[in-house]
Amino acid sequence: MKKGDIGVGLFVLSAIIFFIIPMPSILLDVFLALNISISMIILFNSMFAKEALDMSFFPTMLLFTTLFRISLNISSTKLILLYGNPGSVVRTFGQFVGGGNLITGSIVFVILVLVQFIVINKGSERVSEVTARFTLDAMPGKQMAIDADLNTGAITDVEAQQRRNKIQEEASFFGAMDGATKYVKGDATAGLIITIINLVGGMAMGVMFQNLTMQEAVSRFTILTIGDGLVSQIPSLMISLATGIIVTKASKNADMGDILIKQLFSIPKVLYMVGGSMLFLGIVTPLPFLIFAVYGTMFIITGFLIQKKIGIENIEVEVNEEEADADEIRRPENVVSLLQVDPIELEFGYGIIPLADVNQGGDLLDRVVMIRRQVALELGCVVPIIRLRDNIQLNPNQYIIKIKGVPVSEGEILFDHYMAMNPGYVEEEITGIPTFEPSFHLPAIWINENQRERAETLGYTVVDPPSIIATHLTEIIRKHLDELLTRQDVQGLINNVKEANTTLVDELVPKLLGVGEIQKVLQNLLREGISIRDLITIFETLADYASTTRDTDILTEYVRQSLKRAISNKYFPHNETTSVVTLDPKIEQDIMESVKQTEQGAYLTLDPEKSQNIISALSEEITKLQNLGKNPIIITSPIVRMYFKKLTSDYFKDLVVISYNEIDSNVELQSVGMVTI
Structure with a gap:
């Protein structure tokens, strides 16, 4: 014991x-x-x-x-x-x-x-x-x-x-x-x-x-x-x-x-009041003068000493803060914080601040949260934190959207106004300030609160300034989401899949493909607006074909074919016949003959004159579809699709290129033209 x-x-x-x-x-x-x-x-x-x-x-x-x-x-x-x-x-x-x-x-x-x-x-x-x-x-x-x-x-x-x-x-x-x-x-x-x-x-x-x-x-x-x-x-x-x-x-x-x-003797004015009261009682009343005078004097002196001590402490605090600030400025590593670049920034002039200030009734911050949620559900990718900050160098009603610190788009709104857009069938015009909708560059008119109800009655699409900014920001994020997907993000997606599919992930990473190669495949899909939410199907396909090729472009085509139901659902509505354009087999043959394979991947060596002729012919067919009010969609053979998309991506940003193997069997298509030269 x-x-x-x-x-x-x-x-x-x-x-x-x-x-x-x-x-x-x-x-x-x-x-x-x-x-x-x-x-x-x-x-x-x-x-x-x-x-x-x-x-x-x-x-x-x-x-x-x-x-x-x-x-x-x-x-x-x-x-x-x-x-x-x-x-x-x-x-x-x-x-x-x-x-x-x-x-x-x-x-x-x-x-x-x-x-x-x-x-x-x-x-x-x-x-x-x-x-x-x-x-x-x-x-x-x-x-x-x-x-x-x-x-x-x-x-x-x-x-x-x-x-x-x-x-x-x-x-x-x-x-x-x-x-x-x-x-x-x-x-x-x-x-x-x-x-x-x-x-x-x-x-x-x-x-x-x-x-x-x-x-x-x-x-x-x-x-x-x-x-x-x-x-x-x-x-x-x-x-x-x-x-x-x-x-x-x-x-x-x-x-x-x-x-x-500390709690009893830390406020000088309390001690002054007590000391003065004790002296007053000792002088005015019959109470013992000597005792009360001693106490009163003692409390007053104590209050003076504490006040002096507090003053010295405040000076020391100020000096320490100034020295700390100076040390922070002098520190060599202080510059490192300036090297960080926010993935997405929304800068706006001081006139837009009320839209982002919760205390003034602004809901722009809530809309930004909903944008991240919407994109995650739609494309299966987590959008980085969106940084909002005011910039006095901008016009009061101007805003700029930056991707990785570089401006990619901008817009301007009128506070306390609404944007009215004609969907195409409204004949009666309303008075207002002409402008263009910033997301899709459509003609629009700024109207005030009194005109809003009449515009909606006539059939105009009326939106408020926060919705304009939110829609614009959403479209920019969709277009650049592939750039925002980092290896760390991909690793996070892999970890999420691994929780319920350990065998699949262990087989794929890192035995067959590295995180960087999976990142390239996912970026290729996001670049063309294909959702990566079904990661299990994507990883299953990569595991099936990665043993035969590690070319990320070819692997992307295999993945797209596995996702044909999702692609068909995105571009071809059910119970409707979709108008599309096809590609002349001769052009497909010319494209395949001009493909050169290297260790870094495949690229086209097509004759510039022939490339220009193809672009011109494609432009005519796209115009036909747009005149019919249809989205520009072109159908190619599987082996040609990715090369044709690369060929046309610099000229037609919104062109949808789909191969026959990416179309579900129950989809009804109608060819309204063929790209030929």
Whole structure:
């Protein structure tokens, strides 16, 4: 056994033995002194503990010390009743502490008991009940907060477990304190009862068995009873005080003394007011002038010194902040933060600020969140954080969209106006300010609030400024999403798939393809507006064909064929016949003959004149489709599709090139022309 275990065991065992075996008065003096010492130790430990859990065994200490004190009280009672001699400690407390006067000692004792019983014990009991209740009620919220920090990576598993253990310890501690305060309350009650028994029984024993007169018996046993009561109640009072301190302790960062001094003597004007009031009372009233003047002067001087100290501290803080700012500017690595480029930025003039300010009713931030959600559902890719910032160098109503720090598009709106667009069938015109819709460059008109209802009635499409900006931003993100897809993003997508498809991912990465090669395939799909949300199908196809080729362009074509249902659903509506243009087989043959294979991939070596003729013929066919109100879609053979798309991408950004293998069997098509030369 450890020495500590032996000591605690002897302490508890001695308390039980004292109930049974009579104790010599000299030994009682020793243990009474020990009881007072332990009470002081507990009191001062509770005062200077950083937090309540530093005294986590306080309820157990409370039980042990209460038992030990009652056993000493019983032993002293035996000595008082049997011999009238409970030892020097009890007698000294009765004569010296009690003032050697029966009435004075009795009043002091009664006041002591009342203070402990009514003030300290009652308050501690109530605080313990409330604290225990609130601690238990707060446990679920604290657990959720820990789980949230763990999920976001703010803390580790070890730290999370430590916090959970601390919450459980707090709940157990305050729950135990709620019951332990009953010990203190019962101890005070028991001390009062034992004191009455000592007084009555002592006088009876003195008169009946010690041949004392009633006056002698009252004098002797009253002093001894008061001494016995005081010697037990004073340690009990210290334990009660320690209990109150523990359950009311609020700070976890400093000692109680530092906090109390700082909170009481930290505001100079309070000390000035107190000092002035004390001087006023000493001069004007009959109160002792010297005492009040000393106190008033002392508080005023203290306030002056604290104000001076605060001023010095403020100067030091300012100097430290200036030095820190200067050090930050001088630091060589400070330039590194300037090298970071935001993937997407929306800069706007000061006239658009109300649209982005929530306090002014703006909902542009909410719309940006919805854009990220919409693109994720539509194309299966997570859009990077969109940075919004105002730029005083822009026109008040102007905005610029940047991709990786480079402006790619811009627009201008009129605040408190609406943009009305003619869908093509509205004949009646409305007055307004002519403009162009920034996303698709369609003709439009700015109208005011009063014209809005009439424009909608006529059939115009009417949108507000936040919708214009949000639509423009969405289209720009769609067009440049392939540039925004990084290797880190691809790794995140791979990890998401791996959670439920471990075998597939382990076979594909890195055995067959690296993250960079998968990134190229996904970028090829996004570049043509194909959703990558069905990553399982994409990865299955890559795993099937990566063993035969690692050309990312060819792998992209295989993936597109696997996604033919999604591609057909995107471009060919159900139960409708879609008008398309086909490609002359001779042109396809010429394109395939001009393909050159290299280690870096394939490229076209088509004659420039022939390329220009193909572009001219394609332009004529696209014009036919547009005159019919149809989207420009051209159908090619699978092997030619990617080369023809590369050939035409610089001339026709919105041209959709689809191979026969990417069309679902239930799709109805109608060829309205053929690209031929």
